[in-house]
Structures are given as structure tokens and as C-alpha cells.
Amino acid sequence: MMILNRRLMLGLAAGGAMARLAPAAAQELRPHEKELYEAAKREGQITWYTGQYQAEPSQAIGRGFTERFPGITVNVVRSTSQVAFQRLAQDMRAGVAQCDVFSSTDHSHAAYLKRQGRLMPYKPHNAEGLIRAAKEAGDPDGHFQVTYLGLFLMARRSTDVSEAEAPKSWKELTDPKWRGRIAVGHPGYSGAITSWCLAMREKYGWDYFKALEKNQPQIGRSSADPVTMLNAGERQIGAAIPSATTLLSISRGNPITLIYPTDGTLMVPAPSGALKDAPHPNAARLFMEFMTSPTYYAVTRPFFSESLRPEVPPPPGSRPLDEVPLITADPKALERDGQEVKELWRDTFGV
Template sequence: MSCSSRPFRTSPAGRKGRLLPYKPAGFSKVYDKFKDPQGAWVATGALAFSFLYSTATVGSGIRLTPRDLVDPTWKGKIASSYPHDDDAVLYLYTLYVQKYGWDWVAELAAQDVQFARGSNSPGDAVFGGQKAIGVGTAGSAVPSTSSPVRFVVDDGVPFMSWGQRTAILKQAKNTTAAKLFLNWQLSTEMQDGSWNGWSVRTDISPPTGLKKIWEYPNGNLDGFPRFMADRAAVERWKQTFALYFGEVKGDPTPGSLGLHPGA
């Protein structure tokens, strides 16, 4: 089985016959854009990247937007994953550029931002009390009075969302186990218990206060696959952000790296 941290680019492996078509139980209930019609892949989780902030430090009644991050008040108090090290974070930053312009990027670069590899790092810094704001990380927007942070998906604020795609390789050692895994992942029990409140299934409603992930026009759900498909443009974006934020430094994202060149 193959699990990617970014969506397969127009299913090239599926077109070349490398993926095993399979439609697990609940496949018909999966949002149409979260599945290949022939079953070459299916999204098993709905995710979003945005920014979050500590309500204790910023204030529970304060509503920050990305534009506010360049306010001198937050200098030295922001953590971010490198946009030129992670394609999902890169796409989020391109949305910010389109909304706020390159001058905003230049001002952010002067904010003494703590950049690190790994989209987990901004959240770790905020939850750990080291920084007030984290940019380029996943989070839960489920309304809560007890959470120490607020993950922003407000109307008018750009963020990026996608369906985490899963597929079975035809040459996998145990396709039966992979099929069982897909059925488990798409079960109502698993989807209804999503940590961020969102499901890939159309028959499961999010908690009160949230919309289904595809109902957020500012979530840019359709844009990420298109962005990923143009690799030349992706590289240009990466190199441009490197000019503003410097070259990527530090250890790779924590955890298993999986297959990579030279493995």
C-alpha cells in the first residue's frame, strides 16, 4: 500500500497500471473529488493547513489573520515550517502571496521567524509554549473552550485543504491486508472519529460550528492537485521563497522517510 503526504499527481501510476483498482465499503459515500472513479486511489482523511495561535498569549477574543503576522508585536514570536521544504506548506504560502502580495512576504522575512523542517514543528512550538503563532501546519478547527490554541479557517482567510490519498500497489506483498486497511479507514467509526472533525464521506456531518471541508471556498480544495501537477512552477516558487527566507536547514521531518532516491 502507498500512503503519500501529498496527492498523487493525476494518478500517473494508476494510468500505467501500477495501482490495484479497489473500492472498499463506503466508497460510494466518499466525496467525488476524493476518489478515482475506477478505484485506483481513495482519500482516507480530510486535512487542512493554515496557521494557529496561542489563545493565552494572543488573547481568546482576538481574531488574527495572516496579514497581522507582519505586525511588529509578533516579531520573534512566530514559528513556521519552511515553505520550500514541503509542497503543502508551499501551496499555503502561495495563497498568502496571492492574497497579501510579495511585500507581505518581505515583511514576514523581517519578523525573525523560527523556520524548521516538518509541518509538525509550528504546532509543537505553539503547544509547547515556545512561540505564540505557528504557520504551515495542520490543526483542528472544532470549536473548543478548552483548547490552548486556535486553528484559523475563518471566512476570507486563505488556507489549503486536501484529501489524503491512499492506494494499493499491484505488486504489494499483501494486498488483502491493504484492502482490510482501506475498509477500516473508510468505516463510519473511523471517519466519525476524525481528530479534526472532517470526514471524506458525504454522509458524515462535522461537529456543530464546522462545515464539510469541501464547503469552504477559502480552503482551495481543488487548487492543490493542480498546483502539484506543474512541477516546474513548484520549483520556481521554492527558489523564490528561498531568496526571502534562506536555504532550508536542519534535520529532515521526524519519522519514517519511506522510499526516496538512493534508498
């Protein structure tokens, strides 16, 4: 596990401190975008495998791209990150090239694809305008770029659990009083949950999860599934849930309150990359430019996603990142130990 230093936190916080959002419609295409657009229009479409956002914002991103680059449609194939990677792996085994751009919340997916020579070496020009933390977390050789920064924390159903009663830390989730009241995702489906498992194992050992199992959590697939369970009143505490999905649910009147754990909110830098054998290579490059542009973060902001561009303010209702203790899983540990924690999870929880 890596504790984020002050330099990195200030790089993240700069996205809010200097935010000035220009209307997307007023943004002119830059010369490199115009050149790619002309070539991409002849291809006419792009297929995007993504596990970074839920279905609604993913579709909004597809529409936003087409609005900015008319004549090019986006085939959005949204699933959890592990399922998206499994689908891509099946395509590769079958010798079929369907995916143009792949986005995951699991850094090890991008590292593996790069090592296998499956990613296109293309560094978007627009990535130069990202906040420093995002640029530094990308691939130095330009095979993938961080396009999404997920924050994963806890939440309570405020009609059932008071602020005074609520757990304050990840460790407190093992208290027997939360037996039958917790909801969480599954590392076999969610890259973010894999990161959380590694971070918790580093901090507390696997005995933490043995203790958590005794509290009989309701286990979904996606990290966002517990938000649905809290909305329905099936559970009262959500563990390792995305801030963006939770804030969106709160904005729609659901009785949920975020809990920033005192032992660290999990930050997951999530990569995207264009495939080397992309059937629409120019559209794929253009989509990578879009994903690192101010327009992209203006499109995702209504869904409470963290902005990686200084021109776009942070989402309403979130805390400034320089005020939040942040932890993140070591990318090398994700690749080395990710499969191990998935197997340990299945052995411990039986699912």
C-alpha cells in the first residue's frame, strides 16, 4: 500500500483550487484534433470497453464525444472492470479485434496489455493539460493514460444509522454490531474492490476479512452495487463504494451520507489505452484525446466524477482532496497479488 504524499495530494487538489470551466461548445478543436477528426470520420465509429463508470455516465460520455465530433458514434460496452478484461481476453484468444479503447479500474490490466504488446503507443497531446498526479500515474512510454480517479469510501443509510453510531474507520466494520448490515462489492468483478482488498490486507492482514465475513456482508459484483442496496434499505452500511455514484444517488434524494474513513479513503487511478489492433485506429486516438480533454471532464462532472483537468471544478458535495487522508494500492502489488486476493476472498466468503 502506498500512502499519498503531500506533493501528490497538492497535484490532485490543484484541479479544484484553480478551476475555471469553459463551456464545451465554445472550445475550438486544436490542430492535432482536427487532423485526427478528418481521418476518424472516415472510420465512422469506435467501440469502447469500459469498467470505469456506471452505465448512465458511460452513455453520456459516448454522446458527448459524438456531439464534439459529429459523424463518429461510440459503441459503449459497459461492465465491471474484470468482466470487461475477460471479454477483451476472449476476443484476443479468438483472434477477433472488436475493441478500440479499453478502460479499467485495475491498473494491472493495462500493465499486462502493455507487456503483451497489445496497446498502441500513443500519448494524447491533451494529456499535457491534466493535473500533475494524473500525468505522473500514466505510462511513461505512452501506452496508457490515467483518465479516471476513483475515490472509494464508506456510507451510511442516514434514516437508519446516525452519525454518532456510524463506523468511522474500515477497522470498525468488523465490530459485531454491524452483523447483517454491511454491503460490499466483489474483487472477482471489480478492479476497485481488488485494490481495496490489497490496501486492507497491507494495513490489517487477511484476518481483517475473516472478521468481516463473520458480519455476513451482502456481496454484490460492482463496487457501486452497495449503493443500490442502501437505497433499497437492504443494508445500512456501504463499504468500499465509489464517491461519484454515491454523491449522484444523494443528489437524487436518497438518504445516504458519505463516511470518509479515518484510516484512509482509497484512491484508485484508473487507466485507459487504445488497442494496437484497434479496428478504428484514428477514432481510437481521437477518443484518447477526448478522454484527456476539458470537455470529457465537463461531461462527467454532472455524475460527480473527480476532475483531472484544472479548468473543470471538482464535483459538488465532495471534500477537497488535500483535506482527505488518502491511500492507494501499489500498482506492482496489484499485478503481482491481485489474483491471490480474489482466491482468498472466495475461500473466505464462499462467493
